[in-house]
Amino acid sequence: MTAGDVRTDERRTDTRGQIRQVALELFAEQGYDKTSLREIAERLGITKAAVYYHFKTKEEILATLFDELVAGLDELIEWAGTQDPGPDLRARILGRYQELLTGGSADNLIRFVQEGQASLKDLAAGAQMRERFGALSRLLTPPDATVAEQLRSRLALVALHMGAFAGSHGDPLVATPEERRTAALEVARDLAR
Amino acid sequence: MTAGDVRTDERRTDTRGQIRQVALELFAEQGYDKTSLREIAERLGITKAAVYYHFKTKEEILATLFDELVAGLDELIEWAGTQDPGPDLRARILGRYQELLTGGSADNLIRFVQEGQASLKDLAAGAQMRERFGALSRLLTPPDATVAEQLRSRLALVALHMGAFAGSHGDPLVATPEERRTAALEVARDLAR
DNA sequence: GTCTATAATACGATAGAC
């Protein structure tokens, strides 16, 4: 882990990374169950067996996709725990949560979470995400919250999700990604007010 | 179709209906892809082949599950088209939509739609539902709506869904079904105000 | 690090007996 040890991260052809990237695209597009390792391999011009050199199982591919997001969420949750509760904190939590969903490939990841909840049900990554969503929901919900307020907290998170990837039921939102994000944050903050 | 023609509806052991019921429960619980015909058959103490006597394909089972809801939605959409647009109509649309989701087994169906969007992607039933959600969203969105208002309309529908089956991300809402429904309608109407 | 080949298993769907 010294500063000069660049070699380990400088794999000339980062097959492992390409597998992760393609897998995430396919998982988000068509779901985990309906995406086969053969399909992932084919897109990269390699074979299934080659994929198994880089990952022990299909689920391991999925698990590594969540690592970054989960770490970011844990950081956010821990930070929020040290702050003074109140409407202002809730607004800041939502802003930081949206930042986690912005940039990188977190948009595909959150689309996968939002649209493929069923497939995540029995997977370790699913349990991991459910825990974090639960923690976030609690942080966004005053202790004496009504049922409607609890529901609003959950919807605030969904609003940010829908702003991150557009799609979802019915027609897509017609707007640029920036417009969507801005609108989503506005709606989410209003819901968690 | 005469009044006395009861026989056809009075099948002593309604296997077809039982298949539909069990299938819906399993689809809602674990998703369409992960539910096999063998599993459905086993729960009823029959074989896969027997299931194929009642339905030509697995997808046909799913399709019949949506028939009632789709018919109700079409009726609602048509009715709404004859009314004067405005905040008041939007509130009434949401109320009637919630009624469609209440009673019967529509709760399992809408849970399946909400949590299993990925599996519905390439299915005829999925396209059918997406059309209706799109129509509903448009009815709930003023013509000059901002992006935020468009998003709020979609969230209003999601609010009713979450009120219909509790579950979803993070912790379940702690409330009776009635409390959940009441809160969901309040939140939904506020979103579509 | 990638390959061919294959094991083991499950799936949706069909044929034909009863």
Place this chain on the structure above:
DNA sequence: GTCTATCGTATTATAGAC
């Protein structure tokens, strides 16, 4: 209306050559 038996095809995963 339900059964047994099976077909054809996919899947995840592994063994072993190169």
